[in-house]
Amino acid sequence: MKSNVSIASASLNRKANFAAKKKLALKRFNEGKYLLLLFLPCLVYYIIFRYLPMYGIIISFKDYNLFRGVFASKWVGLKYYRMFVNNPDSFEIIRNTFLLGVYKLFWGFPAPIMFALVLNEVRNIKFKRVVQTISYLPHFMSTVVVVGMLLQFLSPRSGFINRIIMSLGGDMINFMSDPGWFRTVYIASGIWRSVGWSAIIYLAALTSIDTSLYEAAIIDGANKFRQIWHVTLPGIANTIITLFILDTGNVLDIGFEKVFLMYNPAIYETADVIGTYVYRVGLVQGNFSYATAIGLSKSLVSLVIVAAANYLARKFSDTSIW
């Protein structure tokens, strides 16, 4: 009896609670309805162009047929994933993607840090600003322009790079049709394009370092290199770690665009990456399901990598991105 009462009162309580919650939610909604209205276009955009494609991933488990559409196409389970694993091309494109990503991280990540550190040591503001402005220029060039310039400057006959090599007594190098050179050209031109721009974030972090730390270091007899090692680098360590996590997460994100513009069948063995392969299989040959399966495999591995990098960073330092 007693328990019945308590149950009844509890349920009453719950009802009242629910009603109160509902009222509160309604009130909150009422207060925020104009904000929701402002957010609406963005919401619609993300649902249609970001989340609908994620839903479209299910075609990688189906035999997608253009006329039947996503729904009516037949389920085939892991057929296309098996196909990818058994495809002799797969190893090559995975290796190429991975190596390009790792080399990009290895060479490209420290470059802007170094540039920012050196720039930070410049006392002449005007000189600093001019150097900085110039260093941004390549960032604003489109990929088509950068690759177009590369093709010209690396051209065996007319390019100035080969002119320099030959005037130094070297042999002419056919950079763009030699598979051995593709990675170097890709990475170097990438650094050329982004070093100035990527340094901005470090320069911003450098301005927040307390100058009294330098004074203390000087009093302790630290020279320039020791100051950089003991004051400057620890001062921007958090920024470095955060960006390193983000860049590590992007290690497989060797975009379609630049490789597509740079490569040709003669250098597929080092240049063909997952992005370009997906493009050829999907949009050129029309095998949508297979291409989606390959793309998804890559995205999932990327997600795991960024999560792992974040986990490690959180474990070994105080910095993480989530």
Add this chain to the structure above:
Amino acid sequence: MRTSKFGYIFTILKIGFLLFIVVITLYPFLNMIAVSLSKDIYILRNQIGIIPKGLNFNTYKTVLKDTRILKSYYNTIVYVVLGTSIALSVTAAAAFALSSPKLPFRKGFTLMIVFTMFFGGGMIPTYLVVKSLKMIDTIWAVIIPGSISTWNIILMRSFFSAIPKELGESARMDGLKDIGVFWYIILPLSKAALSTIGLFYAVGYWNSFMGPFIYLTKPDKYPLQVILRQIVIANEYIGDVTGISGDTLIIPEALKFATIVVSTLPIICVYPFLQKHFVKGIMLGAVKG
């Protein structure tokens, strides 16, 4: 003194390093401009450094006479203006909503947009969505699918969050609704942020290649970058290249360079003035994390 000698070497090293960066950054551009302005004979002899030899504008005349380039130039300007307006409006409205704690599902929405930075459907499913919306070969396929950048929303949100809350509150007392606060109070205060993000978008549209390349099949809608690829990378020369224009030969190399210069001129001209805003925008993102 030990330190001063050390400091001297250090200064030489750092200036040398920076000059090296300046030279490798600028030389390709100066060489490109010089070649595009030089006379055929000097180009063929590979004699051009950073100063044009035998000043010659015929290459540019050929480029500017090419209807493909002119048409695509026009297309690009339309895409940039329309795309930037749409993307900037949506970004600003969304960022304002996300910056207010009163937005229902605020955390959920933030998570929803941030997640797309780490995972996406990929090229093919996105293509199929665009296709099923019947956007292929329309201007909308160029403008809409890649328009909103999560990064820009976050950047702008942190800018709005830095505006003192009291400004909005007092306006609300005076009877303004959220949209009114956004329009009359926040936007006029945010001109710097708006121009920064707007320029990000504009440069993005100007330079975008992949979207138009995948979604457009009709050459009359092609933007500059697609045409540029045809001419500069795929070697589909403009006009009659081997022909003689006046008394000078048109050299393919010079022609390509001239095309690049023409297509990047707007950006080269404005970026030194704009970079201040750009840098501010990036710094903002850096400080706020």
